[in-house]
Amino acid sequence: MPIQSRNTTPLSLIASNTEMKIVCAPDSFKESILAPQAAEAMARGVELAGATADRCPIADGGEGTMNVLLGARGGRRLHVRTIDPIGRTIEAEIGFLESPRLAIIEMAAASGLGLLKLDERRPLETTSFGTGQLIAIASREVDHVLLAAGGTATVDGGCGILQALGARCLDSIGQPIEDPINGGTLTRLASIELPLGYPTIDIAADVVVPLLGQHGAAHMFGPQKGADEQTVEQLEANLLHLADILDPDGTKRQIQGGGAAGGAGFGLHAALDARIQSGIEYVLEAVRFNERIQDADMLIVGEGCMDTQTLLGKACGVTANHAARHGINSFAICGKLGNGWQAALAENGGPFQKILSLTDQFGEDRALHETAECLQEAAKFLITAGQSQL
Secondary structure (H helix, E strand, O other): OOOOOOOOEEHOOOOOOOOEEEEEEEOOOOOOHHHHHHHHHHHHHHHHOOOOEOOOOOOOOOOHHHHHHHHHHOEEEEEEEEEOOOEEEEEEEEEEEOOOOOEEEHHHOOOOOHOOOOHOOOOOOOHHHHHHHHHHHOOOOOOOOEEEEEOOOOOOOOOHHHHHHHEEEEOOOOEEEEOOOOOOOOOHOOOOOOOOOOOOEEEOOOOOOOOOOOOOOHHOOHHHHHOOHHHHHHHHHHHHHHHHHHHHOOOOOOOOOHHHHHHHHOOOOOHHHHHEEEHHHHHHHHHHHHHHHOOOOEEEEEEEOOOOHHHHHOOOHHHHHHHHHHOOEEEEEEEEEEEOOOHHHHHHOOOEEEEEEEHHHHHHHHHHHHEEEEEEHHHHHHHHOOOOOO
């Protein structure tokens, strides 16, 4: 079946030229393929079409961020025990870099949505405590932690993390709450006594959204974590309660990125003065993306789902914007299309000349289980299409 794209703009933007350099910079495709393997598959397709490929896997603070950074800068991994979002003992990894000397922790490793079955995704019952345990372990070796904050199952405002680091979460009569705080028990909080010692924490946020409101942690991301409409409203109210405790004057709750990781961005910023930064910007600097794109003819990015979040600080959208500043056109291959994907097309003001959906082209089963082969074929097509139309 011939590959079809999501518009009919001529591909005259892509010249058939064996001297072409194509930068292949995908994020991971959740539940299908990691970013390094996705970049390799795209690159094989590019090279089969006779062009030169630069393999440049990326991440935005979500799953795979540690792998990309360790691959770019070298480092080591430490396997430790912690708990998952509902309290089960699991093993997770911590990454360590020597230059700069810091630990890399992915919230998804201990508090991730992927650790739960569909019927376990209940954000009123999930906690980020396991992530806090990882930070506490890492702080025995380093004073600086980079927390990749994407892909979580939690909406607890980071209170689980604070507890694991030694904070005392007190109820209305001044008694400590012993069980790990979760999204549903935030209302039991009356005050928080902060720990005496903790590492410097930088948060690599995968989305630039505030804590509260229609574009905040509960409303924007609660449904994908298992929340129905009533639960979303309850989570919103609980986060507001937390904000009133940690940010009584209202100066910190509006920070962009505060809604990342179920509000952990806000909680750690307000309580521990953690710095929130764009996860993808951090990664692009680490992999020297702006140097690598300068002499490129084209950028191909990829992610599991293209939707409204793609343009909210996610990897593919930001990477394409960087390429545009160098006059490089960007093309996207995604696993599937979600609500609002059309806004990402150049004709609608977005950064992509074309978007290919693997599900549309190859069917859902192949897109999920033969992702590498599909990516290879799609990337080859983008190059060999030449002067024709998609």
